[in-house]
Amino acid sequence: MASLVIDNVKKRYGNTSVLKGIDIAIEAGEFLILVGPSGCGKSTLMNAIAGLEDVTEGRILIDDQDVTFSSPKDRDIAMVFQSYALYPNMTVAENIAFGLEMRKVPKTEREQEVQRVAELLQISHLLNRKPSQLSGGQRQRVAMGRALARRPQLYLFDEPLSNLDAKLRVEMRTEIKKLHQKLKTTIVYVTHDQIEAMTLADRIAVMKDGEVQQLGTPQEIYDNPANLFVAGFMGSPAMNFIPAKVIESGNTIMLELTTNTIETPTTINTIETPTRLPFPNAESLQSHIGKEVLLGLRPEMITEPQPHKAGLEFTVNSHVNVDVVEPMGADTMMITRIGNNEVNCRCHPSYNMVVGATCEVMFDTSKAVAFDIESGQRLD
């Protein structure tokens, strides 16, 4: 268990800047998830923390010790590599035991540890195979086992579950969560899986182009994204971005958007209905009155009209065109268009929606956010 401080870390390869000043500090025992699009520098950052790549600038502190120039083995870190990096000439058991052997753990203890880890990861029957005789998912579990056999200060997991089937992935996710609750080892974990990120993380760092866009708890990231990128990146389906005009109506500032509806299925005349939505924290939009902004609204905030919410401060009903209906089991996604943007609405499966016709939906703006159209920064 150790705290980790990444202080203004920069990494350049020749002229290309891969990390542009990363600042992250996490407490001992925290579970940090790194997310971001492919190529944004997640693996590079992991390598820098592990000491496998020298940083161009900045400092890395583990447990308040400056380790920027320490060698990897002195940092007491175990890592699962994105490419697994299993030793091809060793069996699964030898792969798992190698780190222990290097750290002079006695043989009987090593064997016990291999058994324990193998059971945890359901690879006991593979212990005598070579990595080349394993499937991708099995290799990934061996890579995981190699890290879990040790009790380091800090675990680094680079997409450790990406190659597992859905069921196993959920199981492993739970195992990792349990493991973390039991051992309380600090973990940095890279994933592209939204659910993994939301369920495992104490905090999430959203990265883009070598910069941290936002660092916060899963709920903060979900409810209060710092900018358009974070809002669009976290959540599946993504947050809806609806062009809306800031208007002053009476004493309150509201957002006005225009929904198109077709009068009847036989005519092609569309009726543009302006809909005015209240906005929490509306004063923050004062300076934008008369201008267009992007309204950010999660799909679950546009639903079929719900009687128990009718008449609340932030709910407004309106009509939209049904373009696509996607049943997902628990809910049905209805896709419509507002302005030029596609909008996902999460409706109850029993709600009657006919493609091509209109239907009534309820906008709930109690958690709505607004972004500047040009810069993408949060306005409210």
Add this chain to the structure above:
Amino acid sequence: MTNVSLSTRPQKSMVATSLRIALYTVLLSVAALYLLPFAIMLITSLKDVEEIRTGTLLSLPSTLDFSAWGKAWSSACTGSTCDGIAPFFTNSFQIVVPAVIISTVLGALNGYVLSMWKFRGSEIFFAALLIGCFIPFQVILLPMARTLGWLGIANTTSGLVFVHVVYGIAFTTLFFRNFYQAIPSELVKAARLDGAGFFTIFRRIILPLSTPIIVVTIIWQFTQIWNDFLFGVAFSGFDTQPVTVALNNLVNTSFGGKEYNVDMAAAIMAALPTLIVYVLAGKYFVRGLTAGAVKG
């Protein structure tokens, strides 16, 4: 559809057959072209001098006469001594074995550093080393003679080992470096995190993966050093001459008539070790040469 394919099939297979025949003809004639000199050497070595003078190159010996082999091995004159080429065989092995081992080990270590432990300027270092592959033998004769003299190992077996190691390192490093370049660097990274050091990683992880390239390097170095004549003639002393130099002396030393059968027998024997190495390890050689080309 069926009709068409039925009618074209015999035609197609006839074209295929004739192509096949042409291919085998070409292959067989090329093989014959390569084997012919060897066949002539073998035939000649088994004839006696009289038969060689009267018969043609390709006429077969009337009796199998191995006396030329025996003479070439133990009693033919090579310059001023008449002990055959046997003692020089020993000389050659005493040069080749240490030189191959040392240059292979150094090449493996160099390649390991240049691919897995890159340092500032390591690419330039490698490029400079590569130039070593293109330096002709003749160019280094004089400087090397001075160096050997200065080191006090002129005209000795150690001196020849030294020369061959120095000259071979460029090649062995190139082989190993290119081979290791294809091994994912994450392996070394993972091992470093596991707590292994420079030599442990080399011994436990890199070396076990290196069999194909070790075989390639050994074959290459063995052939090069065994067949070397120029360094042998320039840097050996009277009693440290390698077999190639002895062969040359044997062929050039004649009292009275030329004994072609002895010359041929000696030549075949001198070529035998490299031949044996190829036969034993040839399949690894091909595998190793193409190893870098395919992933996995």
